[in-house]
Amino acid sequence: MGFFKHQIIASYCCISLCFFSASYAKEANFGGPGAVENRISSDNADRTEPLKESLAAKGVDIAFDYSSVGVAASNALQGSDKQAASGMLRFYGSWLAYNRNENNIGALVWKVEHRHSYTDSSVKNFEFGTGGLGLIAPPFSDEKGRLTNLYWRQKLSEGKGTLIAGFMDVTDYVDVYAAASPWTGFMNLAFSTGTNTIALPNDATFGLALGHMLTENFFMIAGISDIEADPTEPFKSADNFFSKSHYFKSIEFGWTSSQEQIYSDNIHLTLWDSDQSDFLNQAEDKGFNISVSKMMGRWMPFLRYGYAHEGSLLGITESLSTGFSYYGLGAADNNFGFAVNWADTGSNQYTFEMFYLMKLTPYFELTPDIQLIQEPALNPDENQIWIAGLRARLLW
Template sequence: MISAFCFLFAVSIAALSPQLLAQQKTDFLGSEDAVDNRIASDQREQALPMKQRLAKQHIQLAIDYSAAAVNASNVLSDKDDFAANGMLRFYGSWDMLNAGSADAGGLVWKLEHRHSYTDTPVKGIEFNAGGLGIVSPVFSDEGARLTNLYWRQRFNDHNATLTVGYLDATDYADVFALASPWTGFMNFAFSTGATTMALPSDSAFGVAGGTMLNQNVFVIGGIVDMESDPTDPLKSAENFFNKNHYFKSIELGYTSGKEKIFVNNLHLTAWHADSSEQLNQDSDSGINLSASWMIGKWLPFVRAGFADKGSLLGIDRSVSAGVGYFGLGGANNNLGFGINLANVVGNPDNQVTGELFYLFKPVPFFEITPDIQFVQNPALNPDKSQIWLVGLRSRLIW
């Protein structure tokens, strides 16, 4: 995911206690999984000589391998009840302009190989069970892909940022501290857009930027290609200028202070998506609201999404609420629980999704997350009143 802005963002909260978050001089760029933020978070716990030498040259590098497996209690006829995936990522940044200053400019990249160990990838297991939703959409079987390649330029003493290139809209639109599919909730109901936002691919050519308007108020926005294909990145750039099918968003938010923006965050996001042949998705528009505020070690949150058509999944209204607790059983461990209520277009019953996860790091270079989810009134499986999904996720870090 991209590091898009210097202000919005849930930087590494899913792996750090609130005390550590307050102490760190965080680089306020993008979501928790933005390249620069992810590297900064992981390096805090393991000082590697090679990385330190490169950092002196303003180069940041990282490699990680993630795996996830999910089992469903009930599935539709002839569907798999188990899915497992892996993902290898090589990512980094290189500041070339004004290196070492607050207003540095640099190249940011992320290359991935997403592969499935089973016929059904993890992102499809909820559909197999009859639920209308996605579990960890990053765990797919796309193979080799270019996820990020963009120029990131900071301005105004790192109070504003502009990015141009192959971006991930989930890194700047409706960002939420516990939304990371690597370290937070696995179900997309608790991630960007709360299943109502008609998102493009997570690698789309475009432009995004934002700024702090004062000490508390920020604004961000972007426009990216709706026809992008991460396995054919040059085509995405061509489509941006020729097909003119875009995802546009603008966001206005409030925080108690830039140093606490990753936890104390209120924002309203308005968006519009053109139709997409690549995604077989109709045009749509809507708004999303998000509120999260740190209280001691607790992070309660409420998030809502409203779409005109619900063209992403057939969900046009969605509300999520829950809480995170940081430092449970260790400074780098955290617990998350959430409930989502979704209105499915044409379905008289609301679909209810719940999730509980616990991330812990037995050693600085390895994370493991047990996860359990339930779906009440699964929209695609009316014969079942409830289905359960039990999962395990891990990440090995260099």
């Protein structure tokens, strides 16, 4: 079986490359809003930094940020905390190391982090303690020092396509849309990558992904990576990729009105398949996600559906989210969002979330957030649970 499995993987990558060889669009960036180069570009848009500009002239972009999230619930399961708070320090950047100032630029991209919790419970697992079935701000765990990204990013076909290879975060390219970032968008995973259904690998997973515009408006993105990745011991993932052969695979077909709005004006279908993971104690699974988002002036309404055959991530087999983001409420860089999710947890669990990101200075963001879990799957004695949150981000 091992031989045939590797042949299938080779054919998968080959098919992806063949599809990506034809293109007609202008240069496109396939990463989501949280991808390193997109995050730096967005954060630098409204400020002048002489040191950063000097480094950028040499092909180097760097950034630091510190984020923290605090949450408190109206009720919790016996033995669980009603409050949790976690923080994260990140250093990330890119170096244009090949073909700088040309069409097919190659870059080394990195991100290292220290994730820590101020309380006994981390924010990531807080919802379970309340009786809800889901994750809040999944990056805000207690993993301490870890790697998230260390990969080569190569532009293809005069900038119309992108190849990344190395240690990556698959949420940078799988099922992305503008409000998916837990640093600047919705906190609950129900409104982020996979709508609580995709059996994702951990960060710093070794693999490769390719994206290309097939026409001016249609694109395709595909990737394969190690499902056994541990970001605290990242380099084992490269060995896992070739020895254990447990993979996460995805392929996505999509449409966008323009490359400048590829993750905000976007319709896509994501097909995914995940092998069994010993490290994550996660069963083999497969499924699909459909996402529609459309910029209408300052409004971005969205509708997102996820299906998992086994529900191996959280026990959720179907999930439907809808809502909107409104950009520029109160100030040009502020963002208001509201959404509701239905999840098939064996019963019907509903999640509501509302947030308001305020960019108080070019270097500081503050986001009040409130969530309501209706009919929490793990707490049948409660009809509803309220969760209040506050997110802060200091950036440079």
